[in-house]
Structure formats: structure tokens, C-alpha cells
Amino acid sequence: MDTKALLIEEAKNLFQQKGYKGVGLNEILKECEITKGALYHHFPNGKEELLISCLQSMQEEITTDIDMIFQQHSSTLTATKTLVDKLTAELDSGNKIAGYTFSSIVSEISSLSEPVRNACTALYEEIQKIYFKKLLNDGYPEEEAASLSLFMTVSIEGAMTLCLAKDSTLPLSNINAILPRLLKD
Template sequence: MKMDTKSLIIDIATTLFQKKGYLGVGLNEILKECNMSKGSLYHHFPNGKEELLIACLHSLDETITTHMKEIFRDYPTTQIATQAMIEKLVIKFEQEGMIIGYTISSIVSEMGALSEAVRNACALSFTRIQEIYLNKLVEDGFSEEKAHSISLMLTASIEGGIMLCLAKKTSEPLKIISQGLPNLFREL
């Protein structure tokens, strides 16, 4: 299936943003990787790089939440589903040395330098991720209040774990988080 130009730009820019961060990627680098002119890029994203970033965040959000929903549908409890998801992240990291396509944190680590529109796109993505955990936790029999607390802790732990894996160049942080999940579910 041939990808349309706008989708191709989003795909390439998302990968670049994840590898280098928003501020670490210049417009010229995106243009070079996409093999296109500024005019072509501005045709699809009239407001420039920030509009492209928001499109990348929406695309990444859709990929992450779709993937999570599939995993959470296939496993009986939140704990088992989360451990399976972390295992997939560990394998991906150990094979590729990166975790591209499963986190928005690497793109938005410069949150203070970004606009309110970008912050809102990120907040929406984190909320959608949290809701997947929350819904599965409620299915598991947790109260809404406990499910909210656990879903926040899972979202923060896994996003933070991914960042630690990338920074330390080891999958150990995610492995430790996965091992600690039974304690998290018992304590709350």
C-alpha cells in the first residue's frame, strides 16, 4: 500500500522527533529525509513544524493506544497485560536499542519550550493511555478511585522506564518495573 505524502511526512518526522526530540530536529532535516521542498511541506502543514509535531503526536497516540487495546484485549488482567506489553517493549529495545513508536516522552522532553497546543496534544495522549489501564482495572474489580491511582502510576512508571532505558542504554528499568507490578497491585 502506497503511503500518501502527508502520512509519509508524519511517519518520517515522528521517527526523527522520537530519536532527537522536537528541538533537536530542524525543518531542513525533515525536508531532506522526506526528499521534498519547503513548499510541499507547507502545503500539508501551513503552520509549519509545530503543526507537524501535533500531527505526529496524534498519529503516535493512535498507534500506541491501538496497540495497547489489542494487548489488553488478549490478556485476562491488567497485571498480566501490562507485563506482556513491557516484555514486548524490552524485546524491541534489546533488538533495536530504541523504543520508537511506543512513547511520546522522547518527543516532548522539552515540554517547557513547547506551546499550549502541543502540551494539550500530549496531555490527551497520556489521558487516553491512562484510560486503557483504568478500564481494564475496573474490569479486574478495582474501585474507580483505586483504578485511577493505579492507572496514573502505571502510565508514569512505564513512560519513565522507557526514558531511563533510552538514557542508560539498558532494558533493565522496564524489567524492574515489570517485576514490581505484583507488589503494586497488592499494595493498592
Template sequence: MKVAVDTKEKIIAIATDLFRKKGYLGVGLSELLKVCELSKGAFYHHFPAGKEELLITCLRTMNKMITNDMKKIFAQYDTTTEAIDNMLSELIRQYERDKVIIGYTFNSIVSEMGSVSEVVRQTCEESYDAIQAIYQEKLSADGFSHQQASDQALLLNATIEGAIMLSLTKHSSIPLQTVARLLSISTHQHK
């Protein structure tokens, strides 16, 4: 049974990487089978509903990884400003080192929303909501009212997600660096 779990985990890891690089529509089943070294029957054994089930599994796996990483970072710092500064510093270091940002964006997959199912859209929404909840919880602990924390969490989510996409698109960490600097300034001015 361990082999089956390892095979499924291997498929998820490979597919997640391919979906991030090429988008959901850019990855055909034949490419997945070839890269994973699987027969069609073996693939459908693990994902009976096909490629979309695999996508949903990949999105949920990414969400778990992202939120776990964020929770660890946010637990280490007293304020939202410190937590976000350190999270963004880590993203900048990762980009500068690897020229990619692994796992911290769903944009390459979400950009195809018009061509995927409602279940996939809901899975992406749940992922963004989970990230936003981490921001909101820390902001509430900083003394923001529930509504202010909710509004600021949405702004942080959109801003950081956008900065990640711009950095990947521009092949530069400058958008992340700029957002990190501006978020630090604006949260210090709020106090």
C-alpha cells in the same frame, strides 16, 4: 490524490522518527525538507501551519498507534497484571532486539514542553490520558473502585513511561525488567 496522501504519510513517519531521536527543537525545517526530499512549498501544502502542525500530527499518529497496540494486548488478557506483564515483556523484547522502543514514549518530545505551544502540550496530555484510560478501564474490570483504578492508572502510566525513558537513557532493558518484576509482585500482593 493517492500520491499526496502517501507523501503526507511519509513526512509524518520521517518527522516522528526525527523528533523522537533529536527532539522537536533539534530538528530544523531545512533538515526535514532534505530528509523528506521536499520543497518548502510542498511541505507547507501538507502542513500550512508549519512544523508545529506537523508535530501535533505526529503526536496524534503516535497516540493512535500506541493506544491501538495497548488495546489489542489488554483485550487478550483477563487481568491488568497479565496485560501489563505481557506489554512490558513485549517492550523488553523490542528493546533487546532493536535497542530502541518505537512509539511507546512521548518523552523526547514532551521534555521540550516549555518551548512549545499550549496546543502541543494539550495534544501530549490527551495522549497520556488515552493511555491512562486503558489502564483504568482494565483495573476497573479487575474490581478496583473508580478512585483506586484512577490512582493506580496514573501510577502505572508514570512508572512505565519512566522505565522506558531510563532504559533508553541507560542503553539497557534492566529498568523495564525491574519495573515489570516489581509491578507483578505489587499487583499480586494487592489480591
């Protein structure tokens, strides 16, 4: 793994574990076993630029995974249930689904800068697009598909945050129980 990729991977893990403000540059440097000069070579604007690269990396991982699930299923309902089941299984196995949610990072840093806020927004918009396309394929009118895709994004992200806060998968399970009332199969 090259130095830039190592920095992104290690910083992403640290940010997800401790939050943006809870991680100092020295901790990232120590984890990567590199110098400050190497970090600034790849990220001249420092920690914030590194964070944006981490958010972009998370966006690619998350949306690729969600898109694959949605392509494998014939309806939005079955695809969403599969996604929620996957997230629930990851939580049940002791994982913290950090790759799927960065609400804590977003809430902590959304006031930092416009570029950080834009990187956060891009992920949620990309997830919404995946849901929106599937809903259109299911025959939903465009306006309803737009509303439902926003609702799904907010509900699933919020449920994951509650799961982490409560140390329980019940919020995600509730989504799967309610989905058949909202979506056609």
C-alpha cells in the same frame, strides 16, 4: 504513501531520533524529497503543526497496540506484564522503543505551546484510560483504579526513559517484579 502521510512518518522518525529542536525543516524536506511549498500546503503553520500531527499519529499507534494487548489478557497484571515484556524485548533487540515513549520530545517542547502540550497530554490520558478500564474490569473501585492507572502510566513511561538513559532493560524488569505486589491476578 501520499505527501502528508510521508511528511508525518519521516518527521516522526526524525523527531524521535534527534528531538524537535534538533531537526530543521530543510532536513525534513530533504528526507521527504519535497519542496517547502508542499510542506506548507499540508501544514500551513509549519513545523509545530507537523509535530502535532506526528504526536497524534504516535498516539494512535501506541494506544492501538496497548489496547490490543490489554484486550487479549484476562487481568491487568498479565496484560501489563506482557506489555513490559514486549518493550523489554524490543530494547534487547536493539530497538529504541521510540514508538512507545516520547518523553524526550515532551520535555523538550512542553513549553512551546498549548496545542503541543495538549497533544502530548492526550496520549498519556488515552493510555491511562486503557489501564483504568482494565482495572475496573478486574474489580478495583473507581478511585483506586484511577490512582493505579496513573501510577502505571508514570512508572512504565519513566522506566522506558531510564532504560534508554542507562542502555539497560533493568528498570522495565523491575516493574514486572513489583507488579504482582500491586495488582491482583
